[in-house]
Amino acid sequence: MPINQTLSWGRYPKASHFRVHKPAWNDQLPDILEAAAPGSLLPYGLGRSYGDSCLNAGRELIDCRRLNRILGFDESTGMLRCECGVSLSDIIDLFLPRGWFLPVTPGTRFVTVGGAIANDVHGKNQHCAGTFGAHVFQIGLHRSNDGLVICNSEDNSDLLRATIGGLGLTGVIAWADIRLKRVAGPWIDAESIPFRSLNAFLDLSHESKDRFEYTVAWLDCFSGKKTRGIFFRGKHSAGHGRKFHPKRGPTLPFALPSWMLNPYSAKVFNACYYRIHSARKGAALIPYDYFFYPLDSIRQWNLLYGRQGFLQYQCVMPEANLEAFEELLERIARSGMGSFLGVLKQFGSAPPAGMLSFPRPGITIALDFAIRGERTFQLMQSLDEIVRESGGALYPAKDARMSSHLFEASFPHWRSFVPYIDPKISSSFWRRVTAGQ
Amino acid sequence: MKMAVTEPSPVTGRAATAPNAMREIIILGATSGIAMEVQRQLARQQCKLLLVARSPERLADLQTDLMAQGAQQVFIYSADLACVQQHTAIFEFTRTVLPDFDTVLLAYGSMHDQRESEASVDVLLEELQINFVSAAAILTLFAADLERRRTGCLAAITSVAGDRGRRSNYVYGSAKGALSLFLQGLRSRLHPAGVRVITIKPGPVRTAMTDHLPNSARFADPKEVARSIVRALERRSPDVLYTPRHWRYIMAAVRQIPETIFKRLSS
Numbered sequence: 057m058p059i060n061q062t063l064s065w066g067r068y069p070k071a072s073h074f075r076v077h078k079p080a081w082n083d084q085l086p087d088i089l090e091a092a093a094p095g096s097l098l099p100y101g102l103g104r105s106y107g108d109s110c111l112n113a114g115r116e117l118i119d120c121r122r123l124n125r126i127l128g129f130d131e132s133t134g135m136l137r138c139e140c141g142v143s144l145s146d147i148i149d150l151f152l153p154r155g156w157f158l159p160v161t162p163g164t165r166f167v168t169v170g171g172a173i174a175n176d177v178h179g180k181n182q183h184c185a186g187t188f189g190a191h192v193f194q195i196g197l198h199r200s201n202d203g204l205v206i207c208n209s210e211d212n213s214d215l216l217r218a219t220i221g222g223l224g225l226t227g228v229i230a231w232a233d234i235r236l237k238r239v240a241g242p243w244i245d246a247e248s249i250p251f252r253s254l255n256a257f258l259d260l261s262h263e264s265k266d267r268f269e270y271t272v273a274w275l276d277c278f279s280g281k282k283t284r285g286i287f288f289r290g291k292h293s294a295g296h297g298r299k300f301h302p303k304r305g306p307t308l309p310f311a312l313p314s315w316m317l318n319p320y321s322a323k324v325f326n327a328c329y330y331r332i333h334s335a336r337k338g339a340a341l342i343p344y345d346y347f348f349y350p351l352d353s354i355r356q357w358n359l360l361y362g363r364q365g366f367l368q369y370q371c372v373m374p375e376a377n378l379e380a381f382e383e384l385l386e387r388i389a390r391s392g393m394g395s396f397l398g399v400l401k402q403f404g405s406a407p408p409a410g411m412l413s414f415p416r417p418g419i420t421i422a423l424d425f426a427i428r429g430e431r432t433f434q435l436m437q438s439l440d441e442i443v444r445e446s447g448g449a450l451y452p453a454k455d456a457r458m459s460s461h462l463f464e465a466s467f468p469h470w471r472s473f474v475p476y477i478d479p480k481i482s483s484s485f486w487r488r489v490t491a492g493q
Numbered sequence: 494m495k496m497a498v499t500e501p502s503p504v505t506g507r508a509a510t511a512p513n514a515m516r517e518i519i520i521l522g523a524t525s526g527i528a529m530e531v532q533r534q535l536a537r538q539q540c541k542l543l544l545v546a547r548s549p550e551r552l553a554d555l556q557t558d559l560m561a562q563g564a565q566q567v568f569i570y571s572a573d574l575a576c577v578q579q580h581t582a583i584f585e586f587t588r589t590v591l592p593d594f595d596t597v598l599l600a601y602g603s604m605h606d607q608r609e610s611e612a613s614v615d616v617l618l619e620e621l622q623i624n625f626v627s628a629a630a631i632l633t634l635f636a637a638d639l640e641r642r643r644t645g646c647l648a649a650i651t652s653v654a655g656d657r658g659r660r661s662n663y664v665y666g667s668a669k670g671a672l673s674l675f676l677q678g679l680r681s682r683l684h685p686a687g688v689r690v691i692t693i694k695p696g697p698v699r700t701a702m703t704d705h706l707p708n709s710a711r712f713a714d715p716k717e718v719a720r721s722i723v724r725a726l727e728r729r730s731p732d733v734l735y736t737p738r739h740w741r742y743i744m745a746a747v748r749q750i751p752e753t754i755f756k757r758l759s760s
Contacts, residue, residue: 060710078701078704080526080529080701081524081551081554082554083548083550083551122701125554125555125557125558126557126558126561126562127554127557127558128557128561129561150561150562
């Protein structure tokens with residue numbers, strides 16, 4: 057019996073799959089769906105979800121990466137129709153030279169369009185452009201029980217809203233219509249500003265949100281109550297910097313030994329990062345990939361965290377509860393378990409595009425934690441309590457361990473999503489967070 | 494909504510690839526895994542393409558995609574290449590839309606489970622028909638045209654499996670091996686006319702054709718294989734292209750094993 061180990065980006069949990077289908081054409085999907093047992097399938101893209109939302113342990117996956125064709129582009133409106141396995145990187149490579157860019161992009165370009173819709177991903181422009189799903193006008197969705205269903209704002213609009221952020225559970229996306237946006241070129245007018253308190257961060261956020269399309273901050277997760285970080289903001293530029301060739305950085309060949317990442321090395325890294333960026337503060341004209349995808353320059357950076365993998369913790373908490381947020385940071389700092397990349401962003405109040413969309417007004421923070429046995433999970437649980445009490449939520453795309461209670465608290469309306477799930481589809485994540493409910 | 498495929502209009506950034514000698518290419522078996530990657534790379538070089546394959550729907554999807562990727566023109570023709578009776582019509586269509594074509598890439602093939610062709614002569618004959626008989630037939634048509642015009646390049650994808658008969662896939666291997674021999678002779682015949690003939694021998698490649706084989710995750714990336722094929726089509730290249738390259742040395746070694754030993758090896 058073939059057993060395929062397919063990992064998510066966090067390399068935890070280690071899931072084995074009974075079978076991986078690799079359709080190369082949309083016309084193969086109806087047969088795959090029809091032949092499957094109830095709850096046995098899950099569409100899979102580039103595996104950039106951190107936890108188990110892209111896994112289906114002991115069951116089957118549909119690897120959609122060969123479904124990667126462009127099916128149409130309207131130069132007058134920027135409307136792109138593509139299959140679900142097209143990656144955001146493919147779209148940039150093809151359309152940025154013609155003056156078009158993604159309406160919303162997450163921190164990596166190596167996700168598929170299907171994955172971006174299924175997780176309703178957000179980016180540095182969430183405060184003004186909303187999530188990826190807000191720019192999806194129409195999809196064709198393969199369903200096991202009613203064939204190819206066209207969903208847009210007029211027909212099957214509820215199924216469209218369920219599929220956006222629906223974690224791949226509502227069917228397999230055949231194609232999607234996404235409106236790209238016009239940009240002047242591949243350059244970004246960027247500014248970086250050091251800050252030394254949470255209030256200073258919020259002031260910067262408020263002040264920038266109308267003037268800058270993109271805002272995000274890096275946070276030193278060892279700084280605790282004496283918060284420090286660097287605020288980055290930018291907008292597309294009509295200017296031309298020095299000619300640049302997108303360069304392919306090194307690839308981490310294997311998982312680093314886990315002792316290399318320890319509280320000391322992480323602290324030193326964070327201190328240096330802060331120093332370097334405070335010294336470089338100010339405005340600059342930089343290439344888009346340096347601004348949006350700094351981590352993509354190291355292929356397989358997830359191997360940095362060692363063989364056991366890592367957890368990413370991304371929550372959002374209401375701004376009114378700033379003390380709770382500070383308490384969260386304090387606990388992380390005290391644990392000494394945080395690592396390099398604390399990412400902070402203030403979400404705007406755009407209405408959610410999907411039923412299970414994660415972004416909502418408040419502050420969101422994302423942090424990586426190398427898995428160091430039980431104590432890592434205990435820390436996460438103590439953070440969960442703060443998030444739940446403050447009325448916050450956890451991001452399913454990053455999660456491998458939240459309890460069903462926290463899921464319910466994060467997505468109180470999840471039960472109204474259930475009728476839209478395709479009976480042939482399920483995921484490790486979904487079984488975990490809905491167990492016993 | 495109206496979805497129009499428009500000509501690329503360069504605005505910023507990447508400069509268009511410089512036009513090269515290879516402009517008009519016919520791909521026989523356009524929906525095969527390797528062919529699709531080759532076509533993409535050719536489209537980015539703004540070539541004109543004629544795609545031949547069975548399914549009209551799949552061809553239409555490919556056409557749209559390749560136009561978006563930058564191809565200058567993409568023609569499609571739906572036919573069953575295994576059926577020799579359809580070859581004349583394919584050839585006539587080619588002469589109508591791309592009379593000055595300069596390259597033909599034969600990329601179709603079939604790999605049944607070997608045990609099926611051991612059990613059924615029909616399956617065996619079908620396998621030989623697709624991989625060798627029909628391939629030799631259609632190459633003969635195109636060869637005559639290129640020979641008359643004294644230009645161009647004929648390339649066909651055979652396989653390293655054709656270098657030595659093995660227990661586990663000698664049916665596929667013998668058909669591909671026969672095709673390699675056919676190309677060898679054709680090369681010699683067309684050499685005086687200045688027509689290049691390239692035998693492409695890929696090792697195992699990660700495509701739909703090999704998904705059912707064990708260890709298929711470790712096979713070569715079709716993108717890399719396609720890159721070496723496109724390079725071979727563009728410039729002076731070895732007559733026989735092994736891709737990835739190390740297969741040249743592996744197969745050189747495998748061919749040296751004496752038959753008395755080889756027949757006892759289990760693969």
